[in-house]
Amino acid sequence: MLIYLxxxxxxxxxxxxxxxxxxxxSIMFYVANxxxxxxxxxxxxxxxxxxxxxxxISKISxxxxxxxxxxxxxxxxxxxxxxxxxxxxxKTVAYTEEIPxxxxxxxxxxxxxxxxxxxxxxxxxxxxxxxxxxxxxxxTAKLLGLSLAAERKLDQRAKSRLRELLKEEGEPV
Amino acid sequence: xxxxxxxxxxxxxxxxxxxxxALPNPDECNHQFSHHFERRMRVLLRRQKHQTTHRIxxxxxxxxxxxxxxxxxxxxxxTDARAAVLQWVREWYETHIVYRFSGEPAKQDAxxxxxxxxxxxxxxxxxxxxxxxxxxxxxxxxxxxxxxYVPMQQGTAISAASETAEEESVQINGNxxxxxxxxxxNQNSVLVWCDDCAGxxxxxxxxxSREDILHIAESVKLSQSTK
Numbered sequence: 001m002l003i004y005l006x007x008x009x010x011x012x013x014x015x016x017x018x019x020x021x022x023x024x025x026s027i028m029f030y031v032a033n034x035x036x037x038x039x040x041x042x043x044x045x046x047x048x049x050x051x052x053x054x055x056x057i058s059k060i061s062x063x064x065x066x067x068x069x070x071x072x073x074x075x076x077x078x079x080x081x082x083x084x085x086x087x088x089x090x091k092t093v094a095y096t097e098e099i100p101x102x103x104x105x106x107x108x109x110x111x112x113x114x115x116x117x118x119x120x121x122x123x124x125x126x127x128x129x130x131x132x133x134x135x136x137x138x139x140t141a142k143l144l145g146l147s148l149a150a151e152r153k154l155d156q157r158a159k160s161r162l163r164e165l166l167k168e169e170g171e172p173v
Numbered sequence: 174x175x176x177x178x179x180x181x182x183x184x185x186x187x188x189x190x191x192x193x194x195a196l197p198n199p200d201e202c203n204h205q206f207s208h209h210f211e212r213r214m215r216v217l218l219r220r221q222k223h224q225t226t227h228r229i230x231x232x233x234x235x236x237x238x239x240x241x242x243x244x245x246x247x248x249x250x251x252t253d254a255r256a257a258v259l260q261w262v263r264e265w266y267e268t269h270i271v272y273r274f275s276g277e278p279a280k281q282d283a284x285x286x287x288x289x290x291x292x293x294x295x296x297x298x299x300x301x302x303x304x305x306x307x308x309x310x311x312x313x314x315x316x317x318x319x320x321x322y323v324p325m326q327q328g329t330a331i332s333a334a335s336e337t338a339e340e341e342s343v344q345i346n347g348n349x350x351x352x353x354x355x356x357x358x359n360q361n362s363v364l365v366w367c368d369d370c371a372g373x374x375x376x377x378x379x380x381x382s383r384e385d386i387l388h389i390a391e392s393v394k395l396s397q398s399t400k
Contacts, residue, residue: 018218025214026202043210050217069199070189112180113187124188131178131185159176166176 017054019063020072025050027069028076035080041087045080052079056143059135071133071143074125078144081121115165123158130155272365274325274374283371285322289392291385294318318379318389319361325372331365338362341383345375345390354383364390371395 028049033042052075053060060068116127129140141151206214262273284301286308293312300307310318323331338353343364350366364377364386377390 015218021214021218024199025206026204027196027199029204029206030197030202039204040207043207047210047213047217050214054217054220066189066193069193073193073196111187112184113191116184116188117191124192127181128185128189128192131181132189159181163176 016060016063017057020053020060020068021050023064024069024072028072031073031076032080035077035084041083042080045083046076048079048083049076052143052145059139067133070128074128075143077121078125110169112166115162115169118165119158119161122154123161126151126154127158272331272374274330283373284396285373285375285393286396287320287389287392288394289388290318291381316380318377318381320375320377320393322373322375325367325374331374331376343387345387350390352383352386355380362386366390
């Protein structure tokens with residue numbers, strides 16, 4: 001028989017997960033709905049995102065901070081794209097192509113950051129998780145629900161596409 | 174054409190900042206989530222709280238204490254609410270039972286101890302920590318009896334899991350309790366009871382007979398209180 005006694009939380013000490021939920025659920029919904037254009041589907045995507053966040057809550061060091069916001073929005077976007085692909089049943093759609101984007105306008109500066117923003121969402125997500133949030137390939141694979149091999153391939157393709165964009169811009173890389 | 178990690182490490186935060194400058198501020202986003210969504214999230218939040226109890230307990234300087242004799246699965250999923258002024262609720266999950274408390278702050282500095290022990294058992298240690306008091310008794314054969322109690326106040330919980338224990342409702346000095354009795358002598362049985370008047374929840378864990386466990390529980394008395 002196993003038994004625990006514990007203090008769960010006080011009003012002033014809500015769990016990290018609950019803080020993330022309360023702070024970011026609406027922006028996550030906004031992001032998901034930009035892709036799905038359907039409230040119910042967007043809520044489903046947000047729920048799926050929180051299931052993933054719950055599994056990886058230990059990877060969040062601070063509940064409310066820019067990096068956490070970036071992480072949860074990326075996961076919400078990722079789940080919304082998954083649902084979009086499932087709903088449209090376009091089996092031939094490539095993993096990274098023909099998916100509605102968040103329509104983030106680049107600032108036309110032509111620099112590397114601008115090029116990252118012009119990548120397809122899947123490519124942008126993997127690069128931001130890797131190089132902004134600082135997750136390893138293994139962690140990124142888990143966060144995005146991919147095999148490690150698939151994540152590495154996505155990472156390589158993202159960088160390859162990034163080089164092409166920079167070459168088009170004439171940026172020395 | 175190369176693209177170094179250093180360049181990406183420098184550019185990614187900038188890309189993130191530009192990305193989020195194009196999105197509304199989280200505090201400005203208002204969406205009235207559906208009841209269906211809220212219900213699913215309540216389940217997830219509750220589950221997450223249970224799964225992260227050890228981390229939360231560390232942060233709250235509270236205590237996480239386990240007496241592991243076995244693990245197991247409770248197949249029932251149900252909520253069994255009870256008791257005076259709804260001070261505690263027992264919830265059954267697939268793999269564990271959780272007692273959650275919702276009362277006002279209780280006499281946290283009250284000290285309780287059993288006044289009867291089976292022959293040969295002596296108090297080995299007692300630890301009094303915020304929100305948790307633990308007493309360990311041991312005999313010459315190194316068999317242990319563990320008594321713990323927590324104030325039944327908002328944010329306190331007990332969780333338990335067992336594979337083989339049989340559950341029995343019991344009365345401990347007029348207070349309702351549940352005995353999770355193990356048939357395997359190598360496993361500890363656990364008694365959980367709540368003293369609503371004192372605002373305390375008690376657990377007793379030992380590999381003893383039903384009668385001895387109940388006898389110890391009924392002998393628990395308030396030994397000290399500064400309130």
